[in-house]
Amino acid sequence: MDALTWPQLLAAVLWRLWPVWLALLATFALSIRYRNRLGLYGRLFDSPISMIGFALVMFWVFTALFAGLIATHDPLTQLSGMKNALPGAPLRNPAASVFPHYLLGGDVLARDVFSRVVVGARSVLAIAPAATAFAFMAGITLGLPAGYFGGRLDAGLSFASNLVLAFPVILLFYLLVTPEIQQTGPAIGHWRASIPNVMAAVLFAFPVIFFCTLWNARFHTDRRRRAIWLGVTLILGLWVYAGLAFNADPTGLWSMEPNLLNVFVAVVFVNAPTVFRIVRGITMDLKSRDYVAAAQTRGETAWYVMLWEILPNARGPLIVDFCLRIGYTTILLGALGFFGLGVSPESPDWGSTINAGRKLLSQFPAPALVPALALMSLVLGLNLLADGLREESLKD
Amino acid sequence: MAKFLIRRLVPVILTALCLTFLVFWLTNLPPNLEKIAKSEAGVRISDSEVASWLDRNGYSRPVLLRYGEWLGVAPGWRATDETGTERGRCLTARVDPAGAPRFCGVLQGWWGWSNVFKQPVSNIIALRLGLTGWLMMSVMALMVPVALLIGVLAGMREGSKLDRTLSTASIVTTATPEYVSGVVFIAIFASSMTGLKWFKGSATSAMDHITFENFFLPVLTIALYGIGYIARMTRASMAEVMTAQYIRTALLKGASFRQVVLRHALRNALIAPFTVIMLQFPWLLNGVVIVETLFNYKGFGWTLVEAAGNNDIELLLGCSVVAVVVVLVTQLISDIGYAWLNPRIRLS
Numbered sequence: 001m002d003a004l005t006w007p008q009l010l011a012a013v014l015w016r017l018w019p020v021w022l023a024l025l026a027t028f029a030l031s032i033r034y035r036n037r038l039g040l041y042g043r044l045f046d047s048p049i050s051m052i053g054f055a056l057v058m059f060w061v062f063t064a065l066f067a068g069l070i071a072t073h074d075p076l077t078q079l080s081g082m083k084n085a086l087p088g089a090p091l092r093n094p095a096a097s098v099f100p101h102y103l104l105g106g107d108v109l110a111r112d113v114f115s116r117v118v119v120g121a122r123s124v125l126a127i128a129p130a131a132t133a134f135a136f137m138a139g140i141t142l143g144l145p146a147g148y149f150g151g152r153l154d155a156g157l158s159f160a161s162n163l164v165l166a167f168p169v170i171l172l173f174y175l176l177v178t179p180e181i182q183q184t185g186p187a188i189g190h191w192r193a194s195i196p197n198v199m200a201a202v203l204f205a206f207p208v209i210f211f212c213t214l215w216n217a218r219f220h221t222d223r224r225r226r227a228i229w230l231g232v233t234l235i236l237g238l239w240v241y242a243g244l245a246f247n248a249d250p251t252g253l254w255s256m257e258p259n260l261l262n263v264f265v266a267v268v269f270v271n272a273p274t275v276f277r278i279v280r281g282i283t284m285d286l287k288s289r290d291y292v293a294a295a296q297t298r299g300e301t302a303w304y305v306m307l308w309e310i311l312p313n314a315r316g317p318l319i320v321d322f323c324l325r326i327g328y329t330t331i332l333l334g335a336l337g338f339f340g341l342g343v344s345p346e347s348p349d350w351g352s353t354i355n356a357g358r359k360l361l362s363q364f365p366a367p368a369l370v371p372a373l374a375l376m377s378l379v380l381g382l383n384l385l386a387d388g389l390r391e392e393s394l395k396d
Numbered sequence: 397m398a399k400f401l402i403r404r405l406v407p408v409i410l411t412a413l414c415l416t417f418l419v420f421w422l423t424n425l426p427p428n429l430e431k432i433a434k435s436e437a438g439v440r441i442s443d444s445e446v447a448s449w450l451d452r453n454g455y456s457r458p459v460l461l462r463y464g465e466w467l468g469v470a471p472g473w474r475a476t477d478e479t480g481t482e483r484g485r486c487l488t489a490r491v492d493p494a495g496a497p498r499f500c501g502v503l504q505g506w507w508g509w510s511n512v513f514k515q516p517v518s519n520i521i522a523l524r525l526g527l528t529g530w531l532m533m534s535v536m537a538l539m540v541p542v543a544l545l546i547g548v549l550a551g552m553r554e555g556s557k558l559d560r561t562l563s564t565a566s567i568v569t570t571a572t573p574e575y576v577s578g579v580v581f582i583a584i585f586a587s588s589m590t591g592l593k594w595f596k597g598s599a600t601s602a603m604d605h606i607t608f609e610n611f612f613l614p615v616l617t618i619a620l621y622g623i624g625y626i627a628r629m630t631r632a633s634m635a636e637v638m639t640a641q642y643i644r645t646a647l648l649k650g651a652s653f654r655q656v657v658l659r660h661a662l663r664n665a666l667i668a669p670f671t672v673i674m675l676q677f678p679w680l681l682n683g684v685v686i687v688e689t690l691f692n693y694k695g696f697g698w699t700l701v702e703a704a705g706n707n708d709i710e711l712l713l714g715c716s717v718v719a720v721v722v723v724l725v726t727q728l729i730s731d732i733g734y735a736w737l738n739p740r741i742r743l744s
Contacts, residue, residue, distance in 0.1 A: 049564065159407070159410075159411075162407075162411065163411055163414055163415060163418075166411055166415060166678075166720065166723045166724060166727070167415060167418075167720075168678060168681050168682065168716070168719040168720070168723065169682055170681075170682050170685045170686075170700070171419070171700065171704070171715075171716050171719060174700075174701075174704035174705075174712075175419065175422040175423065175704075176422070180425075180427035180428065180431070181425065181427070183426075183427045184425050184426060184427060195422075195425075327571065331573040334573060334575065334576075335573065335575065335682075335686065338575045338686065338689075339689070339701070351575075354575055354576070354579060357579075358579060358690060361579060361582050361583060361587065361597065362582060362586055362587040362588065362597045363587070363588060365579075365582075365583035365587050365589045368579045368583070369579060369580065369583045372575070372576040372579040372580060373576075373580070375573075375576055376571060376572050376573075376576045376580075379571040379572075379573075380567070380568060380571035380572075382571075383567045383570060383571045384564075384567060387563075387567060
C-alpha cells in the first residue's frame, strides 16, 4: 500500500468527517429556513462573520458527538512502525478490519494523530463549557447582591475577587493542580478535606443555591408551586452535587476523577471573579432603572428584583461573555495540558498533545500542529460567534 | 494627590500581603515539606524521621509565624540541637552565631536558598529577570505601536472595509494563544517541513547575544496575542471619540480628515488604551512563561516552571513575590496614569 498524496489525503479526511458535514448542513438548512422565528439565534444568520463562527463551533461540537464514527483508530493504540509517521502514511502490516492509513501521521508513541485530535475534542468540549457554566453560576450568585446592596458585602467580595485576579494564572495552576494536593487536609469518612475538594464543595454548591433562590423568589406567594419547583431542584441538584463534590452518589452516575477535579476547580476558580465583576457592574448600572423602581414599589423582595428583573435584562452582555469565556477556558485548559499539569499523559486532549509533540517540532510538526490548529479554530469560532452576538444584541 | 496615592496604596499593600501569604501557605503544604525532607535527608526515611527532620529545620512551627519570619517581621528561629551546634533561620548563611541578625526575611533582602540551582534566590532572580527584561522590552516595542496603529486605522472610519478586515484580524490573534502561534511559527519558519528555516526554533543562544534570527519568533509569539486585544480596545475608544461633537466641529470648519485624526482625535483616543497596555503586563507574564518554555529561553518564566516542577519552595516564593509585585505595580500605574492623563479626572 502506498502513502497517500496530499490531494488524496485531503479528500480522505473530508470524507471521514461525513457525519459532521451532514449534521452541519441540516443545522444550517433548518436554522436559515426558520430564522425569523428563532429570536437572537435566528439573527445570527444575517451576518457572514457570525455564521462562520457558528459553523466553526458546531463543526467541533458535531466532531465531538460523532467521534466514535469519525476516528479511524483507537486513540491509545500504538502500531509498530508508525512512530512519527508522516501524514498519509500506510500501516506497516494492516489487518483487514483496520483503516489502512494514518491520515495525519503518527506521534512519538506511534498513535494516530487524526483519531487523537477527534477524540480529544470530546474532553475539551465537555470540560470547557461546563467549567464556564459553573463559573457563571458562582459569579452571578455573588455579583448580583454585591452590585445591588453595595456596602460592606460589595467591598469584601470585590477585594476577594481582585485578589484572585492579581494572581498570575500559571502560578496558581502550578500551586493548585498537583497530584499531591489531594493529600492535604483531614480525612472525614472516605472524603478528604483537601484544598480542591473543599473548593469543589463550595463552588459546586452555587448552581443549587442559585436555582433554589430563583424559584423561591418567584413562587414565594404560591406555596404549592414553590414546593414542587424547590423539591425537584433540590433532589436533582443535591444528587449531582453529592456525586461531583463528594464522590458520594449512591447510583454512581455522577463522579469525577481526582485529577480532573483539580483541573476543573482551578479553571472555575480563575474564571469566577471576572464574571463576578461583570455581573456586579451591570447590576449597579441597571438598579437605577425605572422597572426596578416599579418592582420595588410593588413590594417585591430584593432577590426577586435581582433574579427576575435585573438578570433577564443583563442577558445580552452575559451571553456574549459566556461565548468568549468558553474560548478563554479552552485556552486555559490547553495551557494546563501544555505544562503537563493535571491530566494523565495518555489523555488525548489538545493541550497535552501539543506538549507531547513540541519536542520534535522542527522535524515532525504534524503531531503538535494538528491539535494546535484545532484549538485555534474552536476558539476563533467562539470569538467570532461572540462578536456576532454582540453586534446583534446592540441592534435592539 | 498625596491622599489619592495613599488611598490607592493601602489596598495594594494589603493585597500583596494576602497573596504572598497565600503562596507561602500553598508552597508549604505538608506534602511539599515531606518531599523536601526526603530529597534532603534521603528518599527512604520513615515518617518519624521526616517529622524530626522538619522539626530540626524549623518547618514544624505555625505557618503564620513562619510567614512572618520569611517576610522579615518576626525574628528568625534559633535552637540548639542534640549535638550542641546552634541552628537557626539566620545562621545558615552566617558563620558567627553571635553576629547573626535577628530578622532575616524578604524585607531585609534575604530571599532564601534555591535547592535546585544551589545559589541564593536573589542572585538567580536578578539574572533571570534581566534576561526576561530584554524579552519584555522587545515585545512592548513591537506590540504597542502595531496594536495602536491597527486600532486607530480601524476606529477612524467605523464600519468601513478597512475596519472590518482589521477587526477580524484582531479577533484571529486573540483566538491564538502563545502555545498555538509558537508551534505554528516554528512549524512554518523553522522546521524541515516547509524548508524555510528563516529563524531558529530555539532562543537559547539569545541569552548570550540577541540576533534577529534567534529572538524574533519568541517576541512575535508573545506580541501577537496582545496585539488583537489592545487593537480592539483602541478601536472602540477611537470610534467613540470620532463621534464626539468637537470632531464634527473640526471637520465642519474645514480641517482635513488627516489633521482631525492626528491633532484632535488621537490624544483623547489613546487614554483608554494606556490603561489596557499597563494591564497587559500580567498577561505578558503568562505569555513569557509559555514562550520561554517553548523556545527554551532560560529567563524568569522558565525559572518559575523549574522551581514549581522541582518543588524548590524558596525560589518559587521569590518568583511569586516578583510576579505579584509586577502585577500590582502595573495596576497602580494604570490607575494613577489614567487619572493623570484624563483632564476630566485630574482637574476635578
